[in-house]
Amino acid sequence: MKIGVPKEIKDNEYRVALTPGSVEMLVREGAEVLVQCGAGEGSGFADQEYRSSGAILLPEAAAVWEGSAMIMKVKEPQPVEYAYLRKDMILFTYLHLAAEPELTKVLLEAGTTAIAYETVQLDSGVLPLLMPMSEVAGRMSIQVIAHYLEKENGGRGKLLGGVPGVRPADVVILGGGIVGSNAAKMALGMGAHVTIIDTNADRLRYLDEVLHGNLTTLGSNFQNIADSVKHADGVVGSVLIPGAKAPKLVSREMVASMKPGSVIVDVAIDQGGCVETARPTKHSDPVYRLHEVIHYCVTNMPGAVPRTSTYALNNVTLPYAMKIAKSDLLEVIKRDTSLFRGVNTLTGHLTSRPVGEAHSLEYVPLQKLFKS
Ligand SMILES: NC(=O)c1ccc[n+]([C@@H]2O[C@H](COP(=O)([O-])OP(=O)(O)OC[C@H]3O[C@@H](n4cnc5c(N)ncnc54)[C@H](O)[C@@H]3O)[C@@H](O)[C@H]2O)c1
Numbered sequence: 001m002k003i004g005v006p007k008e009i010k011d012n013e014y015r016v017a018l019t020p021g022s023v024e025m026l027v028r029e030g031a032e033v034l035v036q037c038g039a040g041e042g043s044g045f046a047d048q049e050y051r052s053s054g055a056i057l058l059p060e061a062a063a064v065w066e067g068s069a070m071i072m073k074v075k076e077p078q079p080v081e082y083a084y085l086r087k088d089m090i091l092f093t094y095l096h097l098a099a100e101p102e103l104t105k106v107l108l109e110a111g112t113t114a115i116a117y118e119t120v121q122l123d124s125g126v127l128p129l130l131m132p133m134s135e136v137a138g139r140m141s142i143q144v145i146a147h148y149l150e151k152e153n154g155g156r157g158k159l160l161g162g163v164p165g166v167r168p169a170d171v172v173i174l175g176g177g178i179v180g181s182n183a184a185k186m187a188l189g190m191g192a193h194v195t196i197i198d199t200n201a202d203r204l205r206y207l208d209e210v211l212h213g214n215l216t217t218l219g220s221n222f223q224n225i226a227d228s229v230k231h232a233d234g235v236v237g238s239v240l241i242p243g244a245k246a247p248k249l250v251s252r253e254m255v256a257s258m259k260p261g262s263v264i265v266d267v268a269i270d271q272g273g274c275v276e277t278a279r280p281t282k283h284s285d286p287v288y289r290l291h292e293v294i295h296y297c298v299t300n301m302p303g304a305v306p307r308t309s310t311y312a313l314n315n316v317t318l319p320y321a322m323k324i325a326k327s328d329l330l331e332v333i334k335r336d337t338s339l340f341r342g343v344n345t346l347t348g349h350l351t352s353r354p355v356g357e358a359h360s361l362e363y364v365p366l367q368k369l370f371k372s
Pocket residue numbers: 131133134135137174175176177178179180197198199200203220238239240241246247249266267268269270271298299300301302
């Protein structure tokens with residue numbers, strides 16, 4: 001199979017779909033990999049590394065798209081790329097089609113088979129291709145808090161871990177899932193006092209069991225959140241109710257009760273945010289001050305560390321890419337239930353129910369297409 005990797009062109013996107021190491025694995029399995037010149041630049045991979053791994057380097061995006069049976073990307077195709085979409089093509093990338101009515105239409109008209117990273121789902125319900133980005137964002141959130149707590153950066157001038165004889169900072173984490181537990185690990189490692197608040201008592205039990213250090217776990221209710229946030233130096237917003245907007249757990253009044261120069265990182269901002277005063281920001285201008293509290297609400301936090309994020313993404317996408325490259329896609333989908341769930345469009349049919357509901361489009365279950 002010919003697999004194409006075009007350079008990402010979305011604003012501020014520096015990740016790349018395949019590392020030179022992943023290319024080598026695919027080439028060993030008999031695939032031909034076409035990589036656009038400069039595709040790996042943002043993640044620190046030179047064209048020569050791809051050549052040495054067996055890739056064919058092409059200067060123009062068009063040649064990569066036109067010459068490939070499967071295109072692997074990171075972000076959804078941008079409008080200038082729509083013309084490249086074809087019927088005899090598999091597109092394997094993050095798509096978020098529920099938020100992309102125009103792209104959904106274009107994929108259906110082109111008849112492209114689109115597999116969305118974010119909807120590939122294990123039988124356990126885990127979303128394996130989203131998880132690494134939550135790990136990155138969770139770990140980063142504590143670096144961000146540490147940075148903005150410094151006086152020079154507008155913060156309270158407090159060191160996360162304190163020093164012997166001086167209290168450490170208080171970090172409050174709302175939601176102890178993947179983002180939250182990774183944030184907790186980092187904060188505890190740096191010596192902060194950490195409070196994790198979650199609705200799921202089993203999850204709190206588990207975190208209490210596996211995390212060691214200065215940790216408090218609390219059930220999620222108004223009182224616990226208000227009290228904890230008021231005394232926090234840093235707050236991480238990391239709740240998720242799958243498929244729904246994030247609940248606004250931290251009200252404007254709670255933010256106003258916080259100490260001047262404390263820091264909120266609302267990681268859940270991509271689902272609307274769980275802090276009432278949070279609004280989306282970009283890496284180029286990541287923070288704003290409101291009620292004397294620093295707000296960091298970047299919607300694509302992993303974009304700040306593209307090299308780590310690219311490796312983390314490749315760790316989870318490569319096994320699927322190898323499966324698809326080795327045999328007929330329909331056979332692979334029939335056997336692999338997680339990839340089956342990842343298929344959003346197939347031969348002009350919309351196979352994702354949530355996307356159909358989002359855009360009032362007809363949805364056809366994939367099983368039905370297999371039978372016909
Ligand atoms: N901004 C970014 O760059 C970025 C990157 C990765 C993930 N995210 C987002 O971070 C959020 C968290 O992702 P995740 O992978 O950790 O999800 P997850 O499902 O692993 O964890 C969510 C946790 O929130 C808890 N929760 C739900 N309702 C709650 C409530 N009312 N009070 C307290 N806890 C509650 C759940 O029990 C769960 O433990 C998602 O919105 C995700 O899209 C953002």
